[in-house]
Amino acid sequence: MKESDPPIPTAERPPLIEFRQVSRIYGRGLAEVRALDRVDLLIQAGEFVAVMGPSGSGKSTAMNILGCLDTPNAGSYRFRGVPVESLDRDQRARLRRHYLGFVFQGFNLLNRTSALENVELPLIYRHIPRAERHQRARQALAMVGLTGWEHHTPGELSGGQQQRVAIARAMVTQPSLLLADEPTGNLDTARSHEIMDLLTGLNRDQGITVLMVTHEADMADYAHRVIHFLDGRVADTRPETEAA
Amino acid sequence: MLWNAFLLALREIRRNLLRSFLTILGIVIGVAAVIVMVTLGGGATRQVASQIESLGSNLLMIRVGQHMGPGVGSSAPSFSVADALAIQREVPSARAVAPAASESITVIAGNKSWSTQVSGTDNAFFDVRNWTLESGRIFTESELHGGRSVCLIGETVRKELFGALDPLGERIRLKTMSCQVVGLLRSKGQSSMGSDQDDLVVIPLRAFQRRIAGNQDVRLIQVSVRDGESTERAKQDLERLMRERRRIQDSEQDNFSVRDMREIASMLTGTTQILTTLLTAVAAVSLLVGGIGIMNIMLVSVTERTREIGIRLAIGALEREVLLQFLVEAVVLSSLGGILGILLAIGASIGLASLLQVPFVFNGGIVVIAFLFSAAVGVIFGYFPARRAARLDPIEALRRE
Numbered sequence: 080m081k082e083s084d085p086p087i088p089t090a091e092r093p094p095l096i097e098f099r100q101v102s103r104i105y106g107r108g109l110a111e112v113r114a115l116d117r118v119d120l121l122i123q124a125g126e127f128v129a130v131m132g133p134s135g136s137g138k139s140t141a142m143n144i145l146g147c148l149d150t151p152n153a154g155s156y157r158f159r160g161v162p163v164e165s166l167d168r169d170q171r172a173r174l175r176r177h178y179l180g181f182v183f184q185g186f187n188l189l190n191r192t193s194a195l196e197n198v199e200l201p202l203i204y205r206h207i208p209r210a211e212r213h214q215r216a217r218q219a220l221a222m223v224g225l226t227g228w229e230h231h232t233p234g235e236l237s238g239g240q241q242q243r244v245a246i247a248r249a250m251v252t253q254p255s256l257l258l259a260d261e262p263t264g265n266l267d268t269a270r271s272h273e274i275m276d277l278l279t280g281l282n283r284d285q286g287i288t289v290l291m292v293t294h295e296a297d298m299a300d301y302a303h304r305v306i307h308f309l310d311g312r313v314a315d316t317r318p319e320t321e322a323a
Numbered sequence: 324m325l326w327n328a329f330l331l332a333l334r335e336i337r338r339n340l341l342r343s344f345l346t347i348l349g350i351v352i353g354v355a356a357v358i359v360m361v362t363l364g365g366g367a368t369r370q371v372a373s374q375i376e377s378l379g380s381n382l383l384m385i386r387v388g389q390h391m392g393p394g395v396g397s398s399a400p401s402f403s404v405a406d407a408l409a410i411q412r413e414v415p416s417a418r419a420v421a422p423a424a425s426e427s428i429t430v431i432a433g434n435k436s437w438s439t440q441v442s443g444t445d446n447a448f449f450d451v452r453n454w455t456l457e458s459g460r461i462f463t464e465s466e467l468h469g470g471r472s473v474c475l476i477g478e479t480v481r482k483e484l485f486g487a488l489d490p491l492g493e494r495i496r497l498k499t500m501s502c503q504v505v506g507l508l509r510s511k512g513q514s515s516m517g518s519d520q521d522d523l524v525v526i527p528l529r530a531f532q533r534r535i536a537g538n539q540d541v542r543l544i545q546v547s548v549r550d551g552e553s554t555e556r557a558k559q560d561l562e563r564l565m566r567e568r569r570r571i572q573d574s575e576q577d578n579f580s581v582r583d584m585r586e587i588a589s590m591l592t593g594t595t596q597i598l599t600t601l602l603t604a605v606a607a608v609s610l611l612v613g614g615i616g617i618m619n620i621m622l623v624s625v626t627e628r629t630r631e632i633g634i635r636l637a638i639g640a641l642e643r644e645v646l647l648q649f650l651v652e653a654v655v656l657s658s659l660g661g662i663l664g665i666l667l668a669i670g671a672s673i674g675l676a677s678l679l680q681v682p683f684v685f686n687g688g689i690v691v692i693a694f695l696f697s698a699a700v701g702v703i704f705g706y707f708p709a710r711r712a713a714r715l716d717p718i719e720a721l722r723r724e
Contacts (some may be wrong), residue, residue: 148637148717169641176639187634187721191338201638203327248638 093160095256095288096122096145101154103140114140116311117154122290124255127282129299130292132308138292139260141308145290146179146258147171159255176204180249180287184261186241188233194220194244195229201252219247223277239270246277250287257281259291263298275301324644325651332652335624336659346620347660349613350700354664354693355671356606361689362672364599366681368592375588381418382451382584383558385544385565389580399578401540404528406568410544414560416552421447422541424531430524431496432484439480441497441524443531451547459491459506462527470529472502477521478510495524500534502526513680554583613660614700621653621708632712633720646713653705654698661697665690 098120105112115137122128132138143149144156147163148171156163159178163171180201181187188197198216207215220229223243233241242262249257259278263271279301282289291302299305307314336343388399407422423444429436446461448454459475466473474495481490490504511520532539548557561581571577625632635645669685676683 143718146637169643172636172639172641174639175637179639181637183721187630187637189631189634200635204635204639204641204644206324 092124093157094121095124095126095159096120096290097155097157097160098141099155099157101141101144101151101156103137103144103149104152113311115144115151118311118313120306120313122288124288125282125286127279127289127301127303128291129302129305130290130308131294131296131299131305132314136308137311138308140311142258142260142290142292145256146181147174176201177252178255180252180254180257182242182245182249182257182259182262184264186233186238186245186265188241188244188248190234191232193230193232194225194236194247197233197244198248198251201248205252215251216247219251220244222250223247237270238266239273242266242270242274243277246274246281250281250285253285254287256288256290259289261292261294263293263295271295271298324647328648328651329655331648332655335652336656342620343656343659346616347613347656347663349616350610350657350660350697351613351664351667353606353608353610353613354661354697355668356609357603358665358668358686358689358693359672359675360599360602360606362668362684362686363675363679363681364595364602365684365686366676368595368599369684370681371591371595372588375584375591381548381550381552381554383546383548383554383561384582384584384587385546385561386580386582387542387578389577400569401538401542402544402579403539403541406541406565407544409568410546410561410564413564414546414557416549416557416560417546418549419447419450419547421445421451421545422528423448423543423545424528424536424541425543426531426535428497428524428535430480430484432493435484437480437483439477439522439524441526441531441535443526443528443535445528448525448545451545454511455509457507457509459504461506467527467529470527470533472500472530472534473505473527474502475506475508475525476504477508477523479519479521480524481507497524497526498535500530502530554585558583610696610700614657614704617653617657617660617701618704618708620656621649621705622711624652625649625708625712628712629715629720629723632715633717633723636715636717637721642713645715646709649709649712650702650705653709654701657701657705658694658698661694664697665694668693 098118100117100119101115102113102117103115105114118137118141120141130138130141140149144151144163145158147158147166150156150164150171158174161174163174166174175181188194189200195213195216198219199212202212202215217226217229220226223246225240225243225247228236228240233244236244242265246262249259257278262278263274266274275298278289278291281287289302291298293299385402387401402422404422407420410417411420421444423442425440425442427438428441429438430441442448445467449456449461456475457478461475462473465471474497476484476490476495484490484495485493490507493504494501495504496502508521508523508525513519526535528541546557546561548554558581562577565579565581566577569578632645635648668690673683675681
């Protein structure tokens, strides 16, 4: 099968992410929960943004919408200028396949599957030939410092190593946007800083836009900008450098 | 994509080897049962057909009553020797006519006894039934005429009564009658109905009527039709003649029946085929049950792998790619079951065929059909679980532990 997805037009380089009055409501009537309430957000390509906020503040909902896993009830989300809410399930899957990489708090690697095969997974869905797949996956693992661990399964790797496999998997497709949901939440401090260095490197050297949810202020320090969510709204957005 | 799905499926099956095996066991048994039934049924049908063919397709049997089988229609009047003579005289296409009466009797020789079928008939019997002699002779005219106490015996009777001894010239006792063995019939083996054709004693009809039956009845007339003559024509001639001789009115039904061996053959093979079809249908039900087993395990598998599905969807797998993956897995499982079933069936058919003394008739068609059917079972019963997997919400799926 040949990959035939048309490239998404990128006329005049619109902002990578553009939220306009985005709302996401769960439930109805009295049980109605406004997880996101008319949020405006603008993220340019190449940024490294940290998202903070207490649980229930809407940041997870925002991340799901940003990751094209969910769609807003109201408002508009444009990704590279494309209105995501008008896309169907498969079109959003194609968008994820081509432009997005995910890193989760719980790593979310396939069990009993080698590191190499985990990293190859997104390439399989892009229909990349086997030989090229192997090569690119090996390169990605080398970049996260896991040369020699290709054939170990997640069960045989430490938490830090598993998260590095997950980062390799997210970046192997060279996505435009890497969404990291508390990537250091399950790791100790030393491991956390290693992961942050990796993400910073990806952002700096490969120009991958990184959007990271975190609870820890010292992790947010790595970002150019921090967005605070509170009660479904963006409470405050300030450049991290100024705050420091 | 298909190849990848196939490799993934194989890996998934290897991971849960025992469970996979138990899952497909239903399909294995179903496929094997269907193939064994069809193979053995085919063998039995062929055996029946070929044995009836060996009796001679130009053989017509005239029986008292309308139905075949023992104890039915015996209220109708018997035939007589005169009927046989009339047939000889008036039906030109009849080559040989053998009137017969028979009874099951315990025969005794020395200190041994054996229960067998004793038939009173004449020399035409050997002709119409294709009997040849192993040793000795057939009856002489005077023996037939005088109803002498002489007999020919079949191979089974010889073995039971005489063992290693030469039976010729020995005497055997049938009820009150003591008769001399003058001939030994060459063995024919088992008949299509599984009875031993060599288990018989033949004596002159007149001796049978006088010394055993105590009446003049003839229950069966066997007629062989001349080569090149139409059996159908001969049958019609016989029916007309017998109706006339038995004084049956036009409005009345026949109280006798004329059957052609081909008719009997098709009746018997028909019975075998119906039986085979029924048994195959029962076996096919087990295939269905096997399919439900596969559906059950695939549903369990989808639940267990919800997180994996979530990861795949988040990474950008399309709905149909996930569907395909699980569908291929179900089809690979069920096809594997089909292949194992076919191997099992071939082994079992060869073994059972030799055990039941039925020829092994390899039916390539049913093997292909059984395999395709097992694959189809995978598609049908795998579709629902696969669709459930494909429709999962990636956010929900990722949240699941």
